[in-house]
Amino acid sequence: DIVMTQSPDSLAVSLGERATINCKSSQSVLYSSNNKNYLAWYQQKPGQPPKLLIYWASTRESGVPDRFSGSGSGTDFTLTISSLQAEDVAVYYCQQYYSTLTFGPGTKVDIK
């Protein structure tokens, strides 16, 4: 199975500042036949189910604010919140779907 790791475990960012979360896969999730990275990002707020933010590593899901962006390829990926808002306090998970699905352990984002 592909193992996903995330860093940091948690971070606190001031309102309006940038938040950056890293995700690493134990093997490449880039499928050579279509040049797509099989990597998604989810946001989970307390008491709610996860919400899809980003798929194919950098494609924003419909309705997701453009302050959320995804980047990276192969084994190293980043989720960036360009200007943190109060409603962005949540746990963020990366997930690979190159093979049987696996999630990262999550990164908790708080307000400083």
Added chain:
Amino acid sequence: EVQLVESGGGLVQPGRSLRLSCAASGFTFDDYAMHWVRQAPGKGLEWVSGISWNSGSIGYADSVKGRFTISRDNAKNSLYLQMNSLRAEDTALYYCAKGGASSTRGQCDYWGQGTLVTVSS
């Protein structure tokens, strides 16, 4: 509007069985793969199982392989998870999730609210 409503959770003794159901609406059910994802109290997300649009491709996490069986009934727009030989470590909130593609190799773009399974004597 896509809706996924899980049911069937509850308190069950170790070694016993439980069957979860997920009723789907608001999309063409038989066009998409479906997944079960669980979350133990205070923990992260763990993918449990996935099934392709026509049940031709099925996968399980190692932690449940041989004990859980996923199935779907496209005529009833429903997804199921038969859980046998339950263990304390299976205690979790179980989410039904819609895949973003017909195969299981896709993101989970809609999630239900979950159904809680508690395994305890």
